Amino acid sequence: MEITDVELRDRTVIGADGNAIGEVAAMIVDSDSWSVKAVRVRLRREVAEQVGVSHSLFRASTVDVAVDHVQSVGDAVVLTVSAGGLRGAAGQTPPVSAPSAP
Numbered sequence: 752m753e754i755t756d757v758e759l760r761d762r763t764v765i766g767a768d769g770n771a772i773g774e775v776a777a778m779i780v781d782s783d784s785w786s787v788k789a790v791r792v793r794l795r796r797e798v799a800e801q802v803g804v805s806h807s808l809f810r811a812s813t814v815d816v817a818v819d820h821v822q823s824v825g826d827a828v829v830l831t832v833s834a835g836g837l838r839g840a841a842g843q844t845p846p847v848s849a850p851s852a853p
Contacts (some may be wrong), residue, residue: 752824754821754844755838756777756778759775759790759824759846760775760776760777761775761826762774762775762824762826762827762828763775763827763828764792764816764827764828764829764830765827765828765829766789766832766833766834766836766837767787767795767822767829767830767831767832767833767836768833768834769802770833770834771784771795771827772792772794772795772830772833772834772837773792773793773794773795773798773800774792774793775790775791775792775828776792776793776811776813777790777791778789778790778791779791779815782815787818788818789815789816789817789818790815790816790818790819790821790828791813791814791816792813792814792815792816792836793812794810794812794813794814795811796812798834798837799812800837800838801834802814802835804837807819813831814831816832816836817836820830820832820836
């Protein structure tokens, strides 16, 4: 199955516990290998507060979820981690899994 970034954007992201945690904001592409490295998720306010990611009135909180943590893509994007699994990803747009060495 092929899917474009435009088709994926704004799809609901569901954690492993079945709860919606946000929407797809973007895909992160490795320009050397031309492969998708992560999906940037715009977190719902209550999830951002639960995870401890800062948010503001005018800008939604985002977190980058490595593709290793994507279980399936259909009408929604289903992750292998719940919102609690994102807790270690504090800050603005950090990766959920450890980044590879440069």
